[in-house]
Amino acid sequence: MGPFLPDSVRRHAVLRPDAPAVTEAGQTLSYASLDARSNKIAQALLAAGLQTGSRVGFLVRPGRMSAELLLACAKAGLVATPLNWRLAEPELVAVARDAELKMVITQEEFETGARAAMPELPLVTTGKAGPGEYAYEPWLDAAPADDPGRGGQADADTVFLQLYTSGTTGLPKGVQMTLSNMYAGERETAEVGWSEESVSLNVLPVFHVAGTGWLTAALSAGAHTVTLPELVPQQVVDVLESERVTHVLFVPAVLQLLIQVPGIRERDLSALQLIVYGASPITPALLRRSMEIFGCDFCQRYGQTETTGSVTRLLPADHDPDGPRAHLLRSAGNACPDTDLAIADLVTGKPVPAGTVGEILTRSHHVTPGYWQRPDENEKLFTQEGWLRTGDAGYLDEEGYLFITDRIKDMVITGGENVYPIEVESALAEHPAVCDVAVFGTPDEQWGEAVTAAIVLNAGAGDTGEDELIDFTRARIASYKSPRIIHFVDELPRNPSGKVLKHVLKEGLSGGGSGTR
Incomplete structure (x- = not known):
């Protein structure tokens, strides 16, 4: 297994130093610059006294900064903990305390909230640093560019990322992720069609597994990632056209917005090769309209934070709305490579035959080692046989395609x-x-x-x-x-x-x- 994210970026920095890694607001960070800047950030974090496994919180939008911070934490043996900037102050306080953060790094627009919610933590900001705080660029520039060397095969099972569940009910839980959890093998990479010539659009925040997973997959492949700080439908369409984007991940709600952008059918989106969609259910009607308007391949991904992204995928070949297998558009596809999938009876927990609704279970190297400091929750999360309980209900057909009926708790x-x-x-x-x-x-x-x-x-x-x-x-x-x-x-x-x-x-x-x- 491997190389993991840090080693992949190191390789691209040597072999393709000037190749574009991340573009934000028209400014591009090359792979050599991304590698060097992440080294300096890693060294600055270690110089601040952070120990292996320390949680580093950051409040940043999609862009160059989110990429270099994720990479820096992996290189330093620290745990990146992206924070949801949309949280109210009490919610942010609760997450910061639960994670036991040792430092917070923020963009200027979020620094007031960071100071209010986490006054006891060392603060690094892109804005004007106050007493006892650090200004991001000078803090980075003062550190050596020596690579700390972490993030290789020896660190495969090291936690380097902690994402908090969306918390639609109850308190958010910190989902731990290792380098091997985030690793996309050759078959997964080939299915998406990643290459060094790919151009990815990322508008999803790194505090969401889809945003983090899509960013790390593109960087590992050596692709060029173009980012937008927030999702404005007209701007998304403009970037798809002007940057000749080839790969993008959207949630269905975004597809719904984009197909309503005035003049969308007249835009030149011919560079688009693949739209991956997931994170929430999609209706067949929306999928058909989106396929007709964008005219590229579509691939559905089903998963959750606890599975570090995908459990199943509905490949482009299965997207045939007018063919004999059109019913598959209602499915979430079949199991991803190296992933086990099963359906268990909602009462007994025993396997059920094809066509019978039960709880969706999964096993793979993508599955989280568990929630941060939640032993009781972890016991509920896994079966005695090591299967992860997704909390979703569904059934498998005779061919192994998964049809999701809903969250178990949402059943009426x-x-x-x-x-x-x-x-x-x-x-x-x-x-x-x-x-x-x-x-x-x-x-x-x-x-x-x-x-x-x-x-x-x-x-x-x-x-x-x-x-x-x-x-x-x-x-x-x-x-x-x-x-x-x-x-x-x-x-x-x-x-x-x-x-x-x-x-x-x-x-x-x-x-x-x-x-x-």
């Missing part, structure tokens, strides 16, 4: 029947008036729970109402699965990874009847 039980929201969402999304949709259960005296939908209508949808949409679904799914309540909303609340915050919808849309647009 109405009148004694199990309803998986993704089935209802997919049916509603086929209606031409529906732009975005989320389905969940709300309390019902007669049925226990009522299938409830929050819907964003397309502009110009006219007087599309509840009855029309309910009747539409009844022609496609069993009547008991059709929504009993529909709320029309302006937008769906989402976390930074694009997942709909259904608990927010449940709290805000209590009671029956339509909401207002």
Whole structure:
């Protein structure tokens, strides 16, 4: 196994020193510069007294800084802990304390929040450093460029990254990741089509596993990564065209936004080779529209933070909306290389036959060694046989393709029947008036729970109402699965990874009847 990220960058720095590594706001960091700057940051961290395994927090947007900090921590034997800049101060305090951070590095726009939430920690900022603080560039420049030498084969099982779960319910947990967890083998790399000529677009934050995984995969392959600090649909389309981007990872919510950008069909996106999508469910209707507009290969990835990204993939060859295997577009694909996949009974935990819904289990070198300082949670996370419990429900067909029904906790039980929201969402999304949709259960005296939908209508949808949409679904799914309540909303609340915050919808849309647009 290997080479891992640090050794890959070291190699590119020697063999292709001037090749572009990361571009941000028109400024490009070459592989030689990325290697040298990460060495200096690693040395500065060690000179500050940080010991092997110390957690280093940073508040940074996608860009050159996020790349060099991740690499520096790996080279120094430290644990990079990207922090979610969207968190409220009490939430940031909770994460910092849980991680036992020893230092925080921040961009200027986040320094006020960092000082307020973590006043006791040494601070490095790209802004104006206060008393006892460090200014990023002078702090870096003062350190030697000697490579500390960590991050090779001997460190395969060393934790170098700690990401916090999105915390849609309960307190976020620190998911530990090793260098081997993040390693993408030759088969995985070939499936994506990475090469030294690839141009990757990264708009996902490094505090999310998709953003970190996509960035490290591109750097390991020697590709050129172009970044945007935030996701503005028009800017994304502009960069796709101007930078001749070949590879990109989007969550479905972003695809929904991009296909609505004015003039998208007239843009020259011919350089695009592959769009990878994942992190949240996609409806077949959205996937078909996206494939038609972008005209490149599509590949779905299913996974979670605890699996360091992908468990399954639906390869481009399986994306055939008009062919005899069009039903596979509703699946998440089959197991990634070197990954084991199984379905367990929700009650007994025993394996179930093909076609039977149960909990999705997985084993691979990508699976986390566990949560940081959460022994009780770790016992629940793994089975006695070493399988990771994903908490997702689904089934495998006879060919080994995985069909995800939903998060187990999101299943709606109405009148004694199990309803998986993704089935209802997919049916509603086929209606031409529906732009975005989320389905969940709300309390019902007669049925226990009522299938409830929050819907964003397309502009110009006219007087599309509840009855029309309910009747539409009844022609496609069993009547008991059709929504009993529909709320029309302006937008769906989402976390930074694009997942709909259904608990927010449940709290805000209590009671029956339509909401207002």
